[in-house]
Structures are given as C-alpha cells and as structure tokens.
Amino acid sequence: MSASAAAAKKKWSPFDIGAFIVLGLLAVITFFPFYNVLIVSVAKFEAISKSDFYILPLSFDLTAYKLLLEDTKFWTSFLNSVIVTAAGVAFSMAISVAGAYALSKRGMPGRNAMLSLILFTMFFNGGLIPFYLIVKDLGLVNNLLVMIVPAGLNTFYLIIMKNYFGGIPESLEESAKLDGANDLYILYKIILPISAPFMATFALFYAVERWNEWWYALIFISDASKAPLQIYLRETLITSNSMLSLMAQTLAEQRQSAKVYAPALQMAAIVVSSLPIIAVYPFLQKHFDKGIMVGSIKG
Amino acid sequence: MADPTTARAPRRSLGKTILQYKYFYLMVLPILVWYALFSYGPMYGVTLAFKTFNYGKGILGSPWTGLDNFKTLLTDPEFRTAFFNTIVISVMKLVIHFPMPIVLAIVLYEFSRNKARRFFQTILTFPHFISWVVLAGIVMNILSKDGIYNQIAMLFGADPSSPLVDERAFRPILYITHVWREIGWDSIIYLAALAGINPELFEAAEVDGAGRFRRLLSIAWPGIKSTVSVLLILHVGQMLTQGASFEQIFNLYSSPVYSVADTIDTYIYRTSFTVGGDFGYMTAVGVVKSVISLVLLWAANTFAKRMGEQGLY
16 A cells, blocks of 8 residues: 555556656646746846746846845845744744643633633634724734734644643653642643654744734734835735835846846745745655644544 | 543532642633734624724724614625625635645555655645745736746737736636645645555455555545545635635735625725725624624534534534
C-alpha cells in the first residue's frame, strides 16, 4: 500500500504513472505564477518587451531590488510588520496556550459553558460596524496594537491546542503536584517543554498570520508610518498609488538605455516580502502530515 | 460536548472544587476577556441595527428606530445585488472547490512514491501561506494586458483582453484562484483521516481480490466519510463569510465588475468606510448575513444527522 517502505521499491504501476502526470501538471500550474514572479523581478525591461514569451530567465538585472531597498516607505512598513509579528506571536501564544491548557481540564466547573460560548463565536458575530466601534473606543485606531490584540486569537487553533493538551496523560502532572508544584508551574516547566514541536507549529501559524496581516490595517490604520508591509504591497501591486510606480517612471525617463519596468519592481516587492515565509516554510511543512488537524474537528 | 468525567470528582462542595482550579481560572481569564471584548461586545452592538447611529452618543445613546433599517434593506438595489452575489459566489465555490481536496487526498494517498508525494504536497500547500494581497498582485500581473495570459491568447489569434474587468470572467477567476490557493491545504485533513484507517483492512481487501476502485469505495470512503460530513457542515455554516471571501474579492475586484462581485462584506466595507454610510443601516446588513449563516449551519447539521452522519452538535 501507499505508505509502506516495501511499496516504495516496487515498479511504477500504471496508476502511479497516471497520478504522477496529473499531480505534476497540477504542481506546474500551482507553481508557475511564483516562478514567473521571480524571473520578471530580475528581468531587464527590454527582455520582457521584446519577447512575446518571457518564460525563461534570459536576462538578469537587480535594479528593481535596488530601487525597492532604497524606498524608505518599504523599510518603515517592513519594520512595522516585524514588530507586529514578533509581539503578535508572543501575545497569541501566551493567551492561547494558557487558555487551551485550562480548557483541557475536564473537572473544571464552568468549562463546558466556556467552550460553548467560544465555539458559538465561530458561527455568529456582530459584524464589522459594532466591531469597529469597540476597537475605536479602546483607542486602538492608528495603533500597532490593533494588529496584535484584536487579531490575536484564532479559535480554530485554540480548539486544536485544547484537544492536544487533553491527550497528555494526567499522571505526568500528578507526580509534579505531589512535589508541591502549582498548575502554572506545571504548565511552564513540564507541559511546555514536552510540547515544544507542537508549540513551534502554532507559533509559526500565528507568525504567518501576523506577517500577512492587512485587514485590520486596512480598517484601523490610516497613518502611513504605522502601515504594515501588506498595505505597502497593496499600494504597490493593486492600487498602484505608491512611490514605487512613480520612481519606476522617473528612472525610465532618466535612463533611456536601462529602463526599469514597473512590473519588475512589483515582483521584486513580492519576492522580498515573501522571503520570511519561504524561510520558515520547510518547518511549517514538516508538521503537516503529523495529523495535528485530526483532533481539530472532534469538539 | 457530554462530559462523563465530571462525575469522577466525588462529593465535594462546588466552592472547594473552584478553589482547587484557581490557577486554571487564572489561565483562562485572558481569553475570556478577549472573547468578551472582541466577540461578545460586537454582538451586543447588534442593537445598533435597530437604531439610528449618532456618533456623539455612541451605541447606547443612539435613538431607537425599530425595524426601519430592515425595511430599507428590502428596497435597496445595491443590497439585493450584494446579497445575490454572496449566495451565488459561496454556493459555486462550495460546489466547485469542496470535492477537489478530497479527490486530491485520495490520489496522493494511493500514489505509492513517497518522495514524489511529499514534493507534490509541499508545492500544492504553498499558496495557502501567501496573503491574498500578494496573490491578487500576481493574478493581476498574469491577466494584465501584456501579461502571460494575453500572450498565450494572442498566439491563438484572440484579441488581448482584461478578464479582471470582464463581468463574465470575473467569477470563474474567483473560483480558479480559490482552488489554486486552498486545494493542497484543505486536502491535509483528509490525508490525516485516510492515514487513520487501519492498513490491515486494505491488505485483507487486496488478498480477497478487491481492485483499487473497490478498496476506495469500501474502505477509504467509509473511513473519511465522517470527516467529509463534519467539514461540509462547517463550510456551509461559514459559507457567507469564508465562501464569499472578503480578502480575495476585495483585492481582485474593481468598479466594472461590482455588479457580479460586490458581496455583503465588500458592500458594508465600501459604503461604511469610503462613502460614509449610515452605521445603523450597515449593521442591519451585517445582521442579516449572520442570521442566514446561523440558519444554514443549523440546516446542514440537521440534514447530516438525518442522513445518519455525526453532526457538529
């Protein structure tokens, strides 16, 4: 069968060949747009405009990257995203780990009511306007905290964590309790160390969420100096109302010979902003098949 | 969420039990405060739907207007368009996308080359971790006038076009890009369910002479059926929010395609934050959406239970 080591040594069956072709095609379609981003970002303008099909990286030019890295707005938003990601992960992990651990304690009076109240929020909410008014009343408009605190709890992750903690044998905690440790100490000194890989996965999930954060910024941040990277990208890629497009234009006029193509700049912005995700991706990927999602849907 | 273990604690007063759990209450307090502020606070704010919002007086002080906001809804053509689009886009996404990760998971599971399988999985899950802002930027680049899409179309003699501002092409673009981003990620949960099936069942079936299709039908499908049903209920329950994804549509659409792409969420955002719409009325729009979601969830759950499947609650 599929997973056994013996099967891996077997010949390719007709099914395997068919599956390989279908999956291969799917993988090419999925990956091609990202590949295209990369080659356009390092292409010379002439190369793109001359060839109908710019599919092979036939030219190499880092002007777009140089321009991007000279843009102060890029660095401001990059720094904001770094702050939001670092502080956001710390905040999210602290409250969800503590909450999930407590909620995994079956004997705790009121636990079921709390769980029901939490699950209900997955299916019903007050909508954007009341949410906006509350966040505004809390003074979080134009404040980096808006991307850290209101954004900082994912109910889905919380439930998965709760199920995970519920699966840890209680005897582990009981022996520590006999030695006089309190529950906070047990969580910190016993449960967390043995759960490190599991915790790392969720920290990475939260990190990706915070790094990709733009919705809270769209609604609550109007001050450009507080905008995160995704808002900068939105301006550069979608509304085209950024300094970058202007810079591309001026540069093209200055240097008739080495024109910079606006898409090259846009694609360079995508590459640079996605680098952190690409860097942590192997770690994210490692934990996928471990079945952490299985527990998630058993309430 | 039946809890048989509560019976384990023998006769002890409730007060003592609560005291025994004091550290756990301390740990759960932050998230309870969070839910109270950011989930239940806005739920209270729903009263705004029955009021005319007055900025100076806040939610509490604004004057009541009864059902006026809801009456306006019925005659608002923009709301009707948004409502219709939300339903069409979410239903179509469910119909087109939902079965695909299941098929992918089965193909990946049956595919016996381990290294290649891991490679495909890595590639197919990748787009899930990229924000819609970036993905929309990529899609726009591909579909632009001199993008790769038009280069290929011109090769076949077609005139260059901009599908993103084409009313007929916009929704299919939503469906395709949604599958592109989520198919790999969504298949993981089914792969996990398939991995949970006892391999001996497959071996026994093979010995008995069952072909690949037979094994699929008699072992793999029953093994993941409950997962499929639970996920289907979840998807239906969150259809109007997740299905008509604000992030995806908002980043891809523009005024020429509002008539086919404006959903309840984008309509609320657009009118409240760019035009300065009436907050009381826009809250009513949001309430209608939430209530329909809840009804859908309840209907899907009831239906699944009738079909003999395990429900959500």
